[in-house]
Amino acid sequence: MSTILVNIPNVNGSSTISGHLDEIECRAIRHAMSKQMVAKATRTEGASRHGAFELTHGIDRATPKLKDLATKGTVHNTVVIEEMRMVGEEYETIYRFDLSNVVIVRVEVDTPVDPTTNEPGELTETFALAYTRVEWTYTPYDGTTKQPAVTGAYPAAAA
Numbered sequence: 001m002s003t004i005l006v007n008i009p010n011v012n013g014s015s016t017i018s019g020h021l022d023e024i025e026c027r028a029i030r031h032a033m034s035k036q037m038v039a040k041a042t043r044t045e046g047a048s049r050h051g052a053f054e055l056t057h058g059i060d061r062a063t064p065k066l067k068d069l070a071t072k073g074t075v076h077n078t079v080v081i082e083e084m085r086m087v088g089e090e091y092e093t094i095y096r097f098d099l100s101n102v103v104i105v106r107v108e109v110d111t112p113v114d115p116t117t118n119e120p121g122e123l124t125e126t127f128a129l130a131y132t133r134v135e136w137t138y139t140p141y142d143g144t145t146k147q148p149a150v151t152g153a154y155p156a157a158a159a
Helices: 064-072
Strands: 002-007 024-026 027-030 033-037 044-050 053-058 074-088 090-110 124-130 133-138 150-154
Touching: 024 053, 053 150, 064 090, 064 124
Parallel strands: none
Antiparallel strands: 002 024, 002 074, 027 053, 033 044, 053 124, 074 090, 090 124, 090 133, 133 150
């Protein structure tokens, strides 16, 4: 089982996971990057495009604060997103995103409808995080043994 946790400074969510208390516990994450290809498909052109991170969670105590920050356009120096999985008896970070200069650019509320009963479900909220820099780290596990991490960043650090 996987859990997605988001740590936004001064925004308390409802996580009860040890080491991640009060972070926002999300159900889904969506993020896209693209690069323009020129005709004949022999090379790319221009800068890559990085979309906002979109995260979905159940309505919780973070909801009013997220809406307030989105309305104000508040810039956060750093936001951390972690995908965690049970490895043995403990949650371990598998995938981590460190975002810099982050703004909450969209907040949406939705009521999913159960297709079998046509009854409304629990309210969910999706919020989008735009950023100027992202670093990502993937840490694989072989069973319960941590393997060397694989990292990347955009924009890449100057050589």
